[in-house]
Amino acid sequence: MLQDTMADKKKPLSPTGKKNRHVKAWMQQHVNDHWVHEAQRLGYRSRAAFKLAELAEKDKLFRPGISVVDLGSAPGSWSQLLHERLGRAARIVALDLAPMDPIPGVRFLQADFREPEGLEALADVLEGRKVDLVVSDLAPNLSGVESADQARSVHLGELALEFAVQWLQPGGNLVVKAFQGEGFDEFQRTMQIHFGKVYVRKPKASRDRSREVYLVGKGFTALSPPDDRKSDKTPSGSASGARGR
Numbered sequence: 342m343l344q345d346t347m348a349d350k351k352k353p354l355s356p357t358g359k360k361n362r363h364v365k366a367w368m369q370q371h372v373n374d375h376w377v378h379e380a381q382r383l384g385y386r387s388r389a390a391f392k393l394a395e396l397a398e399k400d401k402l403f404r405p406g407i408s409v410v411d412l413g414s415a416p417g418s419w420s421q422l423l424h425e426r427l428g429r430a431a432r433i434v435a436l437d438l439a440p441m442d443p444i445p446g447v448r449f450l451q452a453d454f455r456e457p458e459g460l461e462a463l464a465d466v467l468e469g470r471k472v473d474l475v476v477s478d479l480a481p482n483l484s485g486v487e488s489a490d491q492a493r494s495v496h497l498g499e500l501a502l503e504f505a506v507q508w509l510q511p512g513g514n515l516v517v518k519a520f521q522g523e524g525f526d527e528f529q530r531t532m533q534i535h536f537g538k539v540y541v542r543k544p545k546a547s548r549d550r551s552r553e554v555y556l557v558g559k560g561f562t563a564l565s566p567p568d569d570r571k572s573d574k575t576p577s578g579s580a581s582g583a584r585g586r
């Protein structure tokens with residue numbers, strides 16, 4: 342520590358300097374460890390729980406007894422939080438490609454959300470009853486090819502929006518993970534067609550260096566948009582069309 346201090350005196354730090362990068366990396370690791378420890382301490386399966394908790398508090402997304410669909414739910418920290426915060430009367434349906442250990446009060450479906458079977462399985466469980474909240478933390482396995490990963494992420498977001506448009510009650514809310522980059526602005530505009538308000542949120546537990554953000558759509562309008570609000574990507578004015586691409 343003393344050595345560091347002396348070194349600092351000899352060499353003033355430039356904001357872009359190597360030392361600054363080390364400090365930033367150390368800070369980032371420290372923040373990550375904090376959320377990981379907190380998740381372990383409180384019994385959550387992943388630090389992701391804190392992202393949803395922050396969004397829910399800020400945007401008042403939770404009410405006891407509401408019905409929720411949790412897309413991309415494994416390992417299950419969002420479902421754990423939902424069960425904990427919404428009480429016994431809540432209806433919580435979760436879906437993931439990967440298996441998920443059971444959570445009391447959560448109906449889990451293991452299926453691919455991109456496939457018709459995934460949607461059919463959800464429709465069967467929902468039995469035609471619309472929901473109050475859709476949360477999607479869906480994220481593709483990263484290939485390392487940035488443009489391909491970005492396109493896959495946007496596609497999953499579009500599918501989640503399409504699902505929400507079909508299954509949300511009027512006034513319902515949507516939380517969807519998105520990555521800033523190609524296609525993000527258009528996706529946000531499409532969301533604005535369907536919700537009274539759309540917020541871009543970066544929860545504290547989301548890594549600073551990641552382009553991950555969450556779009557929160559509040560107040561599903563359930564109306565066909567007038568012609569002048571249609572987005573370029575959805576000429577029909579609905580979010581439909583993402584599936585099958």
Ligand SMILES: C[S@@+](CC[C@H](N)C(=O)[O-])C[C@H]1O[C@@H](n2cnc3c(N)ncnc32)[C@H](O)[C@@H]1O
Binds near residue numbers: 420436453478480
């Ligand atoms: C970031 S993790 C979700 C973490 C979760 N919210 C939690 O709190 O534990 C993203 C999840 O999306 C799932 N996923 C990705 N593509 C999917 C697809 N096509 N269908 C279903 N799940 C998918 C992955 O299997 C992964 O479990």
